[in-house]
Amino acid sequence: EVQLVESGGGLVQPGGSLRLSCAASGFTFSSYWMSWVRQAPGKGLEWVANIKQDGSEKYYVDSVKGRFTISRDNAKNSLYLQMNSLRAEDTAVYYCASGEFEIGGYPTYFDYWGQGTLVTVSS
Amino acid sequence: EIVMTQSPATLSVSPGERATLSCRASQSVSSNLAWYQQKPGQAPRLLIYGASTRATGIPARFSGSGSGTEFTLTISSLQSEDFAVYYCQQYNNWPPGTFGQGTRLEIK
Numbered sequence: 001e002v003q004l005v006e007s008g009g010g011l012v013q014p015g016g017s018l019r020l021s022c023a024a025s026g027f028t029f030s031s032y033w034m035s036w037v038r039q040a041p042g043k044g045l046e047w048v049a050n051i052k053q054d055g056s057e058k059y060y061v062d063s064v065k066g067r068f069t070i071s072r073d074n075a076k077n078s079l080y081l082q083m084n085s086l087r088a089e090d091t092a093v094y095y096c097a098s099g100e101f102e103i104g105g106y107p108t109y110f111d112y113w114g115q116g117t118l119v120t121v122s123s
Numbered sequence: 124e125i126v127m128t129q130s131p132a133t134l135s136v137s138p139g140e141r142a143t144l145s146c147r148a149s150q151s152v153s154s155n156l157a158w159y160q161q162k163p164g165q166a167p168r169l170l171i172y173g174a175s176t177r178a179t180g181i182p183a184r185f186s187g188s189g190s191g192t193e194f195t196l197t198i199s200s201l202q203s204e205d206f207a208v209y210y211c212q213q214y215n216n217w218p219p220g221t222f223g224q225g226t227r228l229e230i231k
Contacts, residue, residue: 095166107214113168116166
């Protein structure tokens with residue numbers, strides 16, 4: 001059974017930092033693109049970042065470029081999101097997500113989702 | 124960036140009736156479109172991919188159609204467990220794999 005378990009969320013002051021983790025099991029982690037998707041309270045879904053299987057390609061939504069860094073450790077079956085210079089608008093539940101199917105070597109839809117971890121940015 | 128627009132924002136339907144949800148892309152995404160269902164406090168669940176293929180374990184009352192810029196999710200006979208928020212997502216152009224803003228399906 002595929003499992004994605006996020007951790008690391010919490011309350012942080014504006015300008016602060018936080019590191020999210022996602023522990024994966026039940027599938028060959030090193031074979032999949034991995035993504036972070038967030039959802040602000042009462043709002044819709046927003047893709048945040050994704051990373052290729054070997055970490056050689058990383059992409060970010062414009063609003064987090066230069067502040068967030070996605071990374072992975074295939075030996076530990078883990079995905080990370082280092083979040084710096086946090087803003088109130090980064091407050092959201094952050095989901096770790098992945099999917100089996102690719103088009104042209106790029107990710108597509110998300111078969112698998114974690115339960116999410118809440119990040120609250122407030123003074 | 125491709126913008127996905129869902130309509131209506133809220134849809135009120137009685138149990139047992141049919142629900143039709145729409146999703147429009149700002150440019151063609153071919154058939155590279157997925158639908159998700161999200162219930163309060165839960166992660167999204169994949170319903171449909173490739174615009175019309177049901178994901179594993181999804182009941183036959185859920186169907187998807189469309190291509191290019193216009194897409195529809197139809198739930199043929201609403202069950203109590205179907206009342207939720209539904210999102211479409213295009214994956215024709217990465218990054219980003221943009222989501223629609225969602226349609227809330229509520230009990231009439």
